[in-house]
Amino acid sequence: MNVQNKESFLNNLADRLNRPRRTQGVARPDWSVYPQYEVFKGASQDELVEVLEKQCEAIHTDFIQTDQMELPIVLEETIRKYDGKSIIVSNDPRNEKYGLNRFYKNLDENVNVHIWDPELGKGNQVIAEQADVGITFSDITLAESATVTLFNNKNNGRSISLLPKTYIAIIPKSTLVPRMTQAANQIHEATLKGETVASYVSFISGPSNSADIEMNLIVGVHGPIKATYILVD
């Protein structure tokens, strides 16, 4: 825990601003406008689902809507579509709630499922890197931009959504909010209370891509090449 040169650096800034150093008592003012809260204001969950589905097209992401009963079937089809022989999933309590632990156990014996295991340390990354499919739940889902928000922690490594060739996000319908505003607000409120939401928060919108070569959109660069969102009622 090491902080160097802070005092002289910050004193210089205060000097440049022609005022004494501010070390406390600064609060965000009320802004004159809050347009971010106007987006999809008052929209119902079903309306947000429509927004999400439409935006998925724009970000080259497959979208499937299902219910808890059908989830294992849809998931299995998607894994097959991605030719998934090796799969890595987060160690999420929701696996049990959605009956996925049993599903993973009963998958075809040619399919190898690894559930993230903190005990295994870096071994998790090695498995993720070789995996065909990574599967996580979305913690907050942003309709406007078709974004899944992942709270990464010891049971839900960032590698799962990042290193495998393809990625599947399971989206509980209740996680759907209009836009990033609501997610930021939630994290901010938690921070104010001194709670740590997660070490890392990732906002992921579809597969990785790049337009660095002649402005051509290339889907699938460093992260997953394909992505599917499964929305569960």
Added chain:
Amino acid sequence: MKVSLFITCLSDMFFTDVGKNTVEILERAGCAVDFPASQTCCGQPAFNSGYLKEAKQSMKQMMRSFRDSEYVVGPSGSCIGMLKEYPKIFAGDKEWEEDARDLANKSYELTQFLVDVLGITDVGSTFKGRVTYHPSCHMTRILGVKDQPRKLLQNVKGVELIELPVAEDCCGFGGTFSVKNPDISREMVKEKSRHVSETGADYLVGGDMGCLMNIGGRMRREGKQVEVIHITEILNTH
């Protein structure tokens, strides 16, 4: 209504028809037009080149000239835009800041004055031809005059208005920019000329003689047939 004409130095010396048309348009709209003869230049050539001290001398002359005017109207978005900057430039100058505010508040570009102050969108003119409109940068971005010229043009009998591609792009004039960075300016005006040609219009019309002199000068050099005219010419044809 009493209106003082700010002719702009360019139209005073080079494009006198713009001034004549402006006077006639305003008179037809029921205004009494006077011309304070001590007016000179808005100061923009010096101001935009970084010569603040020099620019201020010219600006003070303008403030003196129009002190007694009720409205100041000019046929140029750019020059009127410059007058609108005076309050910022003279902020804190006790002797001049009030004059600066006063002049800025009562100054209007011609189409802006017709539409916003007089409430006129049809000047009753007739002009036959395919016309494309170049919205000059200072007119739109500094003065915020975007729709007024279009409204007036749309109501002129006989005018077929054709959209200019990427119309909002600068023509490359930029005052002293055209002389200080001639190569870049040349490429910009070449592009504008190409866009004008693409419309197939007979006339390119605009509200700023600086830009029109630039585009017109280039198109003439390229041997193109498009006629480049100030909007007052269309608004004052019957």
Added chain:
Amino acid sequence: MSVKIGEAPYNERITKGIENDFMREAVSSAQGRFRAGRLSQAEELGNWEDWRRLGEEIRTHTIENIDFYLQQLSDAVSNKGGNVYFAETAEEANHYIQNVVKKKNARKVVKAKSMVTEEIGLNKAIKDLGVEVVESDLGEWILQLDEEAPSHIVTPALHKNKEQIRDIFAKKRGYDKSDDPEELAAFARKELRKDFLSADVGITGCNFAIAESGAITLVTNEGNAEMVTTLPDTVITVMGMERIVPTWEEMEVLVSLLTRSAVGQKLTSYITTYGGARLEDEVDGPDDYHLVIVDNGRSKILGTEFQAALHCIRCASCINVCPVYRHVGGHAYNSIYPGPIGAVITPLLDGYDDHKELPYASSLCGACTEACPVKIPLHEMLIRHRQIIVERENKAPMTEKILMNGFAKWSSSPAAYKISTKLARPALIPWIKDEDMIENGPGPLKGWTDVRDFPAPSKKSFRAWFKERESEQHERSK
């Protein structure tokens, strides 16, 4: 170490840019797409001006209280087990980072795209240690292989075409496939994956540091920043000191403005937040984390009339609408920050001596100011630079000074002005051709008439006409 990228003089750079047909076409088409994307996103929101206003208010408040928020950030990062180093200069920053790299006995450093590390020349500093540095953003990687500087702050390899990229890959990495962008990218993915996995240290820049929680936000599409912050055990963030926001809520607003303005997206594929050391039992993320906060000339801008230039969120929308940039390209600016924002901040960071032409490389059309999502008055700042160059730096050409002095006398004296309206035409008579045009003008007119015709002054000025008309009317009314 500075933002400057070469030694070629201004005029040479401009000519080189104008003559580069491929680059100009690439830039022009990219600008078209960027512009369309930005405008359609803004239109979809409907209240874009409110968003801009909010963006401006957030940036203004944050920079006015930058010392407070940096302190809060530093405390938060340090609470999460991170190290914080405040670097006044590029040298200090590089030196600190070199020490971290040395202490780790690192052999390979992998980087995510970062303008500030370009600015401080970090890659060279690391290479000087005999350590390999790999840029992982596709565009940056292409440029690194070709040993070239970026020409755009969002799409750095905008000036290269796919054939050139194929040749670079072939020459430097033994690539033997086609120039199909998908194939080129697949190759880069494979090559860079090895680097991500084997790197000892990851280095990123910073889009927004969130003061309240010590989180660094990175905005990417490729996912490379996630790689760089997830896999290596040591991670270093280098941030320009002004890249800070109070809370997650302001981060969100500015990210919304950034992704729309930069690439016309609602959000990019990855908005990555990270910071501090990983917790016990966590696998991903570093166990050793460093945040390097860089001044390198920025504090000189605080408290001046240019302070709002520090509000910039590096979206490049000013670059994407600039007609001058379109015709000369990024390298003509000779700064890693090109375009209108580059013309504003380059002289501030690196002085006027080497960059005095930049503030004039603008027709002052104001497209930049109109596009800026945080409402920086860019073209007004360019005029202010010109004033400083004339008055304080005394770097304006003598002929111009004489001319402007003459202008002041002429325009402040109604009598002198009036005489000129009579004399302008006679003075130019020798050059006036039929049809009242000048095709080969003298002196200062030459630059004009080299490429376009100039009108001859009227035979009778407007004021003369008006006066005559008045007296005629007066006669008639008698």
